[in-house]
Amino acid sequence: MADLKPESTDLALLDYERLQEDCGLIDLSTFEVIQLQGSDRKGWLQGQVTNDVRELEPGRSRSFCFCSATGQIVAVVDAWALPDSIVMICPEASAAAVRQRIVDMVILEDVEAPALGSHVLVSLQGRSASRRLGELVKVPELDAGEVELEGSKFWCLRSPRTCFGGWDLCFAGPDDVALARLRELFPTIDHGAYDIARLEAGVPSLGSDIGAKTMPPELGPAFESRHVSYRKGCYMGQEVLMRIHSRGHTNKSWVGLLTDGPVEPGAVITAGPGKEVGSVTSAAYSPRLGHFAAGMVRNEAALAGTSVEIVSERGNVFAEVRPFPLL
Numbered sequence: 001m002a003d004l005k006p007e008s009t010d011l012a013l014l015d016y017e018r019l020q021e022d023c024g025l026i027d028l029s030t031f032e033v034i035q036l037q038g039s040d041r042k043g044w045l046q047g048q049v050t051n052d053v054r055e056l057e058p059g060r061s062r063s064f065c066f067c068s069a070t071g072q073i074v075a076v077v078d079a080w081a082l083p084d085s086i087v088m089i090c091p092e093a094s095a096a097a098v099r100q101r102i103v104d105m106v107i108l109e110d111v112e113a114p115a116l117g118s119h120v121l122v123s124l125q126g127r128s129a130s131r132r133l134g135e136l137v138k139v140p141e142l143d144a145g146e147v148e149l150e151g152s153k154f155w156c157l158r159s160p161r162t163c164f165g166g167w168d169l170c171f172a173g174p175d176d177v178a179l180a181r182l183r184e185l186f187p188t189i190d191h192g193a194y195d196i197a198r199l200e201a202g203v204p205s206l207g208s209d210i211g212a213k214t215m216p217p218e219l220g221p222a223f224e225s226r227h228v229s230y231r232k233g234c235y236m237g238q239e240v241l242m243r244i245h246s247r248g249h250t251n252k253s254w255v256g257l258l259t260d261g262p263v264e265p266g267a268v269i270t271a272g273p274g275k276e277v278g279s280v281t282s283a284a285y286s287p288r289l290g291h292f293a294a295g296m297v298r299n300e301a302a303l304a305g306t307s308v309e310i311v312s313e314r315g316n317v318f319a320e321v322r323p324f325p326l327l
Contacts, residue, residue, distance in 0.1 A: 023126025
């Protein structure tokens with residue numbers, strides 16, 4: 001099958017090159033910001049999430065999951081500590097569950113999550129993001145801080161949403177003058193370009209790569225090492241995840257797939273005639289990788305270098321399994 005890029009991706013590929021060579025703004029309107037305040041905020045969070053946040057001091061960041069009692073992911077969260085709060089960002093679809101966890105599990109602790117109002121969240125990503133942002137503001141020396149531009153203050157949060165790196169930027173509202181200035185200086189990146197870059201970096205997407213029954217270790221070693229600590233105390237779901245860890249493996253893993261041609265999410269992955277081993281969760285075309293995809297695959301077919309076949313509507317496609325990140 002010819003390895004031709006789909007015509008519909010032309011804009012995405014142009015913006016992908018912009019990320020590779022310079023930088024641009026990514027719209028994060030499908031994400032929500034939750035600000036955790038109160039003197040007990042860090043201690044309470046330590047008892048709720050998969051990672052160790054005891055050293056989450058101002059300027060530092062951590063990534064973690066909120067899980068159900070049976071170990072399934074409720075929300076994947078990136079968090080940054082500011083002097084008076086912990087700022088958490090997660091997909092909008094899981095934000096209600098995080099807020100409900102706060103309502104249900106804050107008993108006597110001094111913890112609250114006030115509404116932020118009409119805030120706007122974007123991400124400046126790309127190879128030149130830190131340098132070009134540093135020409136406008138004093139970027140934080142660590143991972144988080146409040147900065148000022150055009151007399152307006154906003155949060156600047158280091159965030160590797162792509163393999164190129166960059167910063168999440170949170171503004172008070174759509175009319176913020178600093179946001180307007182940044183929109184003048186940096187083009188908005190097509191969502192298709194962001195999807196290519198986040199998939200190359202091994203960043204799973206809620207609803208496609210992460211389902212209602214997905215557990216953190218199923219998303220691969222890179223995700224697990226960033227989001228889970230097995231040396232911390234109790235939290236919801238900890239017993240199940242520790243049992244999986246001590247047993248040494250899950251039954252399936254989220255892996256990269258370098259394919260011979262285009263495939264579609266939902267396509268069946270086989271490892272021999274009639275032997276179904278998983279399905280495609282995301283797919284893209286990259287100038288550096290060609291056609292590639294992600295799939296949730298049974299562990300017997302998840303080893304790097306394993307050849308599998310994807311049953312595609314356009315014809316069957318062969319693929320090689322690779323661990324994330326792909327670059």
